[in-house]
Amino acid sequence: MLGQLTGLNLNPLLAAIKLTPKDKIVSVKEVGIADSNFIITHLIKKIFQNNEKLCFVTFHNTLNHYQIVGKKLGYDLTGKVTSGDAVILDMLKLIEENILNEDYGFVENTGAFIENLFRDIEQKTEVLANSKSNQEHTYLVIDDLSHLLDLGISIEFIIRFITWCCNLKDDSISVIVNNHVSTYEANGDLLPKDIILSNSLSYISDLDIQVSPLKTGRSNEVSGIITLARPGEETTELHYKAYDRGIKTFNPGESLMNLLK
């Protein structure tokens, strides 16, 4: 059964998402304890299978993690970097190096940090753009944007950064941004920053993917809910079950039937 999940056309998750180059901005939101990382890794799989280019900015996991998950899903991330089809901005490593060198500029001058990050992205995407043929599309994947808040960067800078990333020089670039929001109640009259960040992405996205846990609690048959929304179209809600080597999706209420197949 799981063998079927590896094929691109048969992959139920990618078939449900239906990502096209026309989707210029894709927002992937994880709510509460849900983990939307599998959406990012599956979308990377689709990018490589379509022979498209990738600029990957990692804040959430180490490069080694993405390599292991990629191997399980059937692609070689470091191999793609070597062949020039992908570039990686390993922010975790960069921040670690800064801390080791006692360079705390990234927390003291957050404005400069975000500008430098954008310049790096701009430069890397230009390199990718120069190496590709006319037909190829480039994807900028950021996993995940909410960690900029953890670094103490103000919401003003982050929203500015999103706008810049959505308007890179090369118009054949699509942006896929992961972000997470907590389910805690708002603190008094102030709206939490993670919600603002997530809302700002939802306003501009051509495809809004939300991964949330079941409202009723835990279940052995269903891992959570995926909600897919496109402006002007009806929202699709799917249940999913996460396996080691793939994800199975089904309509709400069909989980038992799928497990019996």
Added chain:
Amino acid sequence: MLNTYLQTSPPTKFILIQDCLQEKAHPILNLLKNHHHKLNHDLSYFIFEGNYLKINATLSSQNIKCHNFTSPSSIEALEKDLRTKLKPNSVIILDSLVHLIYLYGLKGTYEMLNNFMKEIKDGQQIIGILHTDLLENCDKVSQCMEHLSSLSIMLDPLVSRVYYTYKKVGGRVFKQIEEYRIEGGQFVTEALKKPDVHKLVQDKINEISPELLTTFKIGLTDTEKESRDSLVLPYLPKDKDATTVEGGEIFYKFDEVDDWDEEDPDDDLDI
């Protein structure tokens, strides 16, 4: 009515639309765009959020000129651009004010808009979109922007109501609440109706009617009631004029003390 204030002549100088993710400003914007197109007004769309090329491609087909403010520029450059685009019978749409505030601060944005408002003449209009769910302290920003606006509109999708404040040139201020709905992509509002007390009571009675609580039929229709009333039971005395039937006949004599139960056995069902 809100539609009247949206389509006044000369146009309202500054319309502030406060929207949220659940109900975006697009239906109101479409209404305004159609109105200005009919009057051959020039529409300029200042884009501060999203992908400029994609928005430009959509709006250019609607004969709207787009201006890119997604890349870094100073507030002085923006103010200069606004002035050059402000011609007679022109309309400027700022999408969105939150991004402007995040770029130049609330004070800077307020001062810039305030200076700009002083130069606006009859026939010119500014439309600002304020995403209320992108602000930490929405009330403060909202109050500042409402102070500048001539018509401030706030959408509440939870109850399908639109709250608006219209400031007349003479100084009179109208605050209204109306119901809204989107009909075929069109934004339609109507005054709140005062509920009819009798109808509410009747609705409440109908709500607790046993008819609605069961899966089978309890009550009778008017035809069935008529049919029941016209039925004469065989043991009851018939009319004298009725033709007598040959053969045996049942004579029923009521007791002196009546044993007839006049109470409706189903009275407790409250039908």
